[in-house]
Amino acid sequence: xxxxxxxxxxxxxxxxxxxxxxxxxxxxxxxxxxxxxxxxxxxxxxxxxxxxxxxxxxxxxxxxxxxxxxxxxxxxxxxxxxxxxxxxxxxxxxxxxxxxxxxxxxxxxxxxxxxxxxxxxxxxxxxxxxxxxxxxxxxxxxxxxxxxxxxxxxxxxxxxxxxxxxxxxxxxxxxxxxxxxxxxxxxxxxxxxxxxxxxxxxxxxxxxxxxxxxxxxxxxxxxxxxxxxxxxxxxxxxxxxxxxxxxxxxxxxxxxxxxxxxxxxxxxxxxxxxxxxxxxxxxxxxxxxxxxxxxxxxxxxxxxxxxxxxxxxxxxxxxxxxxxxxxxxxxxxxxxxxxxxxxxxxxxxxxxxxxxxxxxxxxxxxxxxxxxxxxxxxxxxxxxxxxxxxxxxxxxxxxxxxxxxxxxxxxxxxxxxxxxxxxxxxxxxxxxxxxxxxxxxxxxxxxxxxxxxxxxxxxxxxxxxxxxxxxxxxxxxxxxxxxxxxxxxxxxxxxxxxxxxxxxxxxxxxxxxxxxxxxxxxxxxxxxxxxxxxxxxxxxxxx
Amino acid sequence: xxxxxxxxxxxxxxxxxxxxxxxxxxxxxxxxxxxxxxxxxxxxxxxxxxxxxxxxxxxxxxxxxxxxxxxxxxxxxxxxxxxxx
Numbered sequence: 001x002x003x004x005x006x007x008x009x010x011x012x013x014x015x016x017x018x019x020x021x022x023x024x025x026x027x028x029x030x031x032x033x034x035x036x037x038x039x040x041x042x043x044x045x046x047x048x049x050x051x052x053x054x055x056x057x058x059x060x061x062x063x064x065x066x067x068x069x070x071x072x073x074x075x076x077x078x079x080x081x082x083x084x085x086x087x088x089x090x091x092x093x094x095x096x097x098x099x100x101x102x103x104x105x106x107x108x109x110x111x112x113x114x115x116x117x118x119x120x121x122x123x124x125x126x127x128x129x130x131x132x133x134x135x136x137x138x139x140x141x142x143x144x145x146x147x148x149x150x151x152x153x154x155x156x157x158x159x160x161x162x163x164x165x166x167x168x169x170x171x172x173x174x175x176x177x178x179x180x181x182x183x184x185x186x187x188x189x190x191x192x193x194x195x196x197x198x199x200x201x202x203x204x205x206x207x208x209x210x211x212x213x214x215x216x217x218x219x220x221x222x223x224x225x226x227x228x229x230x231x232x233x234x235x236x237x238x239x240x241x242x243x244x245x246x247x248x249x250x251x252x253x254x255x256x257x258x259x260x261x262x263x264x265x266x267x268x269x270x271x272x273x274x275x276x277x278x279x280x281x282x283x284x285x286x287x288x289x290x291x292x293x294x295x296x297x298x299x300x301x302x303x304x305x306x307x308x309x310x311x312x313x314x315x316x317x318x319x320x321x322x323x324x325x326x327x328x329x330x331x332x333x334x335x336x337x338x339x340x341x342x343x344x345x346x347x348x349x350x351x352x353x354x355x356x357x358x359x360x361x362x363x364x365x366x367x368x369x370x371x372x373x374x375x376x377x378x379x380x381x382x383x384x385x386x387x388x389x390x391x392x393x394x395x396x397x398x399x400x401x402x403x404x405x406x407x408x409x410x411x412x413x414x415x416x417x418x419x420x421x422x423x424x425x426x427x428x429x430x431x432x433x434x435x436x437x438x439x440x441x442x443x444x445x446x447x448x449x450x451x452x453x454x455x456x457x458x459x460x461x462x463x464x465x466x467x468x469x470x471x472x473x474x475x476x477x478x479x480x481x482x483x484x485x486x487x488x489x490x491x492x493x494x495x496x497x498x499x500x501x502x503x504x505x506x507x508x509x510x511x512x513x514x515x516x517x518x519x520x521x522x523x524x525x526x527x528x529x530x531x532x533x534x535x536x537x538x539x540x541x542x543x
Numbered sequence: 544x545x546x547x548x549x550x551x552x553x554x555x556x557x558x559x560x561x562x563x564x565x566x567x568x569x570x571x572x573x574x575x576x577x578x579x580x581x582x583x584x585x586x587x588x589x590x591x592x593x594x595x596x597x598x599x600x601x602x603x604x605x606x607x608x609x610x611x612x613x614x615x616x617x618x619x620x621x622x623x624x625x626x627x628x
Contacts, residue, residue, distance in 0.1 A: 071559070071560050071563075072559070074563060075559040075560065075562075075563050075590060078563050078566060078590040079590060079591055081566075081589075081590075082589035082590055082591040082592065083586050083588055083589045083592075084585070084586060084589045084591055084592050085589065085591055111591055111595075114595055115594065115595070118595075118597045119597070120556075120597050120599070122555075122558055123558075123594060123597055126559060126594065129559075130591070276554075313554075313600075317554050
C-alpha cells in the first residue's frame, strides 16, 4: 500500500482501477519549405478543420457539462482567429521559410509563455489552453489523431495535466476521479471535476511506471491517492463512499424542489453568509435567497473604517450574483464579542449589555450613513432588504427611518438610482419581543436572532462555558418568545423569519411551521436538510 | 479617430469569455480598433491580445477607433462595456 499526498480539487471518495493517461508526445521538426504559398494554404486548411472540430466539441460539452464549461471551446476557436496569432504564423512561414508545424508550435509557446508570466492565476491557467489549441492544429498538420481513453471499466484517471480537448473526448461514465501531477484549482480539470461532482486531486507526484492498472482509492477529503490499498482500507472507504452517496442522492433530489409541507404550506429557506466568498455554496445548495448577510467582515477585516465604495462593491457583487433573489443585509453588528480597534470603544464590564450594534450606529451616524448609502446604491442591482440588529424600542426604529430618509434624499439630489428596499429588524432582545406588535407596524419584516434572544431571555452569557446546562435554546421561555414575535409580527403586518442557529435545528422545524414562521435562514450547507424537514411535515394533522 | 476610456466594474475583470464577446462586437466593424492599458496597446479584434492586457476590476482601459463607421463602432462598444464589464 502506497500513499501519495496532493491537494483536493473536489471532495468525496473514489475506488477503482488506476489508468495512467499519456499523451502521444509528438516531435516537431523544423524544416525548410520551398513553396511558401502552399505552406500557408496547408496551415489555413488545418486551422479551418481545427475550428470545425472545436465547434463540434463545443456542442458536445454543451450537452454534457453545460454552457460554462463549453465556453472554453469557443474561446479556443477564437484563439485561431486572433490576428496576432495568425500574423505570427504567416510571417514565420513567409519570412523564414519554415514549416507550418514549427511555426504553430513556436507561436503557441510564445503566447503560452506570455500568459504564464502574468500575475493572475486565471490567466496563468489559460497558458495550457493556448498550447492545447496549437497542438490540435499540429496534430492535423501531421495527420495524427488525438487519443482517447481506452478502458472498458470506470477508472481513476492519472495524468500530468489534462487539456480541455482531451477531457471532452473522454466518455464521462468511465471516469471515477481525476488525479493530476500539475494543475491548479483554476485549471480546466479542477473546474470540470467540480462540475461533474467527482472527487479529484491535483499536484500528486505519483510514480507513473508502477501505478498503472493497479487498484486505487482517491480520498478527496484528505487529498490523498492510495495505491494497492489493503482490505481493511478498502472496506473503510467503501463504507464512507456508500454513506456519501446516500446523503448526496437524498439532498440532490431536493434541489429545485419547493420548501413545502405535505399539506401544501410553503415557506422560504434562505442562507446566512459572511461575505461574497460564500455565494458559491449558497447557489450550490439551492437557497432561495440570502436571509442574513453579516456585514461585519468589511469592518473586521479592515484596519480602518471601510469606505462607501469598498462596501458598495462587496454588496453589489453579492446582489448581482444572486440575480434578483432576496438579499437581506444586516447593518454593522460590532461590539460585545466582535471588536474592532479603530472604533476606539471603551472597555466594558458587560459587553453583551453594552455599546454595540445599532447603538453605535445611532450615536455615530456618520458611520451608519456610509453603510446605508453603500447598501442603497447596491440595491439598484437586485432585490435588497436591510435589517437592524439589537433593537429595543419603537423610538430607535423611528430614528433609523429618519436617517434612511436623509440618505435617500442625498442620493436623489446626487441623481444616484437605487431600488425598492424593504426594512426590517432583528428581534433578539426581550424588549423587542414585548414591543413586537408596535414594531411590526413600523417595518416590513422581522428576523429572530435566536442566539442573542436565548442569551437575553435566559440571562445566560453566550461566552460562559459553565452555563451550557442553563442556556437551553429549546427552553419553553425562548419558544414562547418566538411564538409571540411571530403572532404579533403578523398582526402588525410584518413577515417573520428566524436567522439564528435554531432555524437550522430540524427538531424544531415543525414547531416553527406551526407557529406560522415565513422564512428560515440557515448556513448554506443546511439549506437542503431544512428543506427535507419542511417537506416531511403535515400541518393538517394535529397531535 | 474616436477615443474613450472605461473603468472595469466586473469583479472578474476581462477574462476569456467577455474578451471573446468583445472581439465579436469589434469584428463586425470595418474600422481599426485598439485597446490600451497602462501604455500597452493591442488589436481589439484578437482575443489573445485582449487577454494579455490582464485587465482587472477597477482598472481603466482606453478604446481607440479609427476608420469607416468609427462613430457607430465607438458608441456600440462603449454600450457593450457598460452592459457587460
